[in-house]
Amino acid sequence: MTRFKLTLEYDGRPYVGWQRQDNGPSVQAALEAALAAFNGAPVATVAAGRTDAGVHARGQVAHADITKDMTGYRVMMAANHHLRRAGEAVAVLAAEPVADDFSARFDALGRSYTYRIVNRPAPLTVDRGLAWQVPQPLDAAAMHAAAQVLVGRHDFTTFRAAQCQAASPVKTLDRLDVERQGETILIHAAARSFLHHQVRSMVGCLALVGRGHWTADDLRAALDACDRRALGYNAPPDGLTFMAVRYPAEPERSSLLA
Amino acid sequence: MTRFKLTLEYDGRPYVGWQRQDNGPSVQAALEAALAAFNGAPVATVAAGRTDAGVHARGQVAHADITKDMTGYRVMMAANHHLRRAGEAVAVLAAEPVADDFSARFDALGRSYTYRIVNRPAPLTVDRGLAWQVPQPLDAAAMHAAAQVLVGRHDFTTFRAAQCQAASPVKTLDRLDVERQGETILIHAAARSFLHHQVRSMVGCLALVGRGHWTADDLRAALDACDRRALGYNAPPDGLTFMAVRYPAEPERSSLLA
Numbered sequence: 382m383t384r385f386k387l388t389l390e391y392d393g394r395p396y397v398g399w400q401r402q403d404n405g406p407s408v409q410a411a412l413e414a415a416l417a418a419f420n421g422a423p424v425a426t427v428a429a430g431r432t433d434a435g436v437h438a439r440g441q442v443a444h445a446d447i448t449k450d451m452t453g454y455r456v457m458m459a460a461n462h463h464l465r466r467a468g469e470a471v472a473v474l475a476a477e478p479v480a481d482d483f484s485a486r487f488d489a490l491g492r493s494y495t496y497r498i499v500n501r502p503a504p505l506t507v508d509r510g511l512a513w514q515v516p517q518p519l520d521a522a523a524m525h526a527a528a529q530v531l532v533g534r535h536d537f538t539t540f541r542a543a544q545c546q547a548a549s550p551v552k553t554l555d556r557l558d559v560e561r562q563g564e565t566i567l568i569h570a571a572a573r574s575f576l577h578h579q580v581r582s583m584v585g586c587l588a589l590v591g592r593g594h595w596t597a598d599d600l601r602a603a604l605d606a607c608d609r610r611a612l613g614y615n616a617p618p619d620g621l622t623f624m625a626v627r628y629p630a631e632p633e634r635s636s637l638l639a
Numbered sequence: 640m641t642r643f644k645l646t647l648e649y650d651g652r653p654y655v656g657w658q659r660q661d662n663g664p665s666v667q668a669a670l671e672a673a674l675a676a677f678n679g680a681p682v683a684t685v686a687a688g689r690t691d692a693g694v695h696a697r698g699q700v701a702h703a704d705i706t707k708d709m710t711g712y713r714v715m716m717a718a719n720h721h722l723r724r725a726g727e728a729v730a731v732l733a734a735e736p737v738a739d740d741f742s743a744r745f746d747a748l749g750r751s752y753t754y755r756i757v758n759r760p761a762p763l764t765v766d767r768g769l770a771w772q773v774p775q776p777l778d779a780a781a782m783h784a785a786a787q788v789l790v791g792r793h794d795f796t797t798f799r800a801a802q803c804q805a806a807s808p809v810k811t812l813d814r815l816d817v818e819r820q821g822e823t824i825l826i827h828a829a830a831r832s833f834l835h836h837q838v839r840s841m842v843g844c845l846a847l848v849g850r851g852h853w854t855a856d857d858l859r860a861a862l863d864a865c866d867r868r869a870l871g872y873n874a875p876p877d878g879l880t881f882m883a884v885r886y887p888a889e890p891e892r893s894s895l896l897a
Contacts, residue, residue: 465762472762473761506729
């Protein structure tokens with residue numbers, strides 16, 4: 382048995398989300414079916430982030446134990462063969478053997494997301510389902526300035542979904558940067574971990590700032606309220622992509638265990 | 640009656656191409672139906688480039704005569720309303736009134752395309768239908784160097800589709816640049832006009848160079864052969880996007896007419 386760290390890309394549109402659920406196809410079920418197809422025995426996976434329905438990934442990470450004796454390259458190629466044959470919108474970008482006690486979820490030191498807004502009156506075509514189209518002009522510089530209110534260690538109850546399972550609403554947001562590239566506005570968020578719906582809730586409030594409906598002070602008041610009723614708006618899943626997960630380097634990890 | 644210059648974006652996947660055809664839905668038919676819906680009378684359109692099935696556009700330009708008295712903004716909004724309602728993957732990004740004798744096709748001074756390759760073993764997910772996945776490593780620097788063989792005025796018969804309707808195979812290619820951004824390779828092509836399949840044919844040959852199967856001299860020999868049988872490979876439509884059309888500035892145009 383070898384444990385593999387799998388780096389995953391997927392299009393969130395056809396799925397109910399990462400997690401296996403009774404109400405529709407999940408990324409986890411698609412991946413586990415592909416891994417079982419060549420492993421010859423069932424394979425369970427654990428992911429760094431449980432993305433919602435319609436949320437995409439460019440660098441989700443999961444771990445899986447493969448009983449067959451295979452290199453990382455063979456695991457990647459075999460998984461992609463079966464994913465492609467099943468018509469799934471999921472790909473394994475890389476597979477590396479890791480220590481038997483590696484956890485994609487609990488060893489993660491940092492997670493990063495990018496949210497994409499297309500700020501124009503015309504509806505989306507090529508980017509439909511891959512961005513949030515906001516027709517009203519948004520002031521990206523004001524959004525970036527206000528976003529800094531949220532950076533740091535805070536009680537993020539205002540930005541937490543009712544069904545959130547995190548033990549505590551206190552999180553440390555390391556980065557929340559807003560940049561405009563033509564008609565596109567990119568919002569980059571990084572933290573050790575996020576509450577359920579936190580990024581989409583923050584983006585929704587930043588859009589209110591961008592439209593001039595909220596000031597940075599309004600955003601601070603919403604944060605301080607620690608009350609979901611103070612939430613302005615939840616941005617749609619379409620624009621959200623799980624970009625990357627950071628883990629301790631191997632030596633660092635060993636020293637932590639020593 | 641006012642003639643409008645329409646800047647268009649579309650996802651090429653659901654269409655048989657720009658041009659109205661009997662064998663399936665076209666971008667032209669979708670646009671003309673939307674324009675007729677608010678104009679109250681049929682509207683004919685003429686485009687700068689007749690893109691093929693599966694080819695996308697970010698800056699196609701067409702002209703149309705609208706008999707109703709409307710501003711450019713109202714034309715854009717009304718067209719998008721009807722396109723969206725019909726579920727079309729076409730959007731009007733801008734609409735401007737122009738001179739009655741403006742031709743989106745014949746007044747064009749330059750057309751530019753970008754071709755996107757994703758160079759990695761893993762299949763596409765989010766970008767499926769929007770790029771060409773090439774699993775073998777490509778040498779983008781070698782591709783760029785070889786591409787310069789094609790820049791300039793040449794007989795491009797080798798890179799011309801059998802069904803091409805252009806009067807002459809002689810064209811002047813202004814730019815053919817290849818750049819790598821991580822796993823993505825972008826190929827930028829610009830010319831006053833292109834032959835049918837010319838960009839896809841050039842990209843297919845550049846991929847042979849990138850894989851080391853062809854040298855720049857092989858590419859030159861294929862060009863010099865002026866024979867379609869010398870063609871290496873036609874790249875798939877998925878990666879091709881019609882980016883922009885350049886027209887004379889209004890004063891320049893007036894002076895040409897004077």
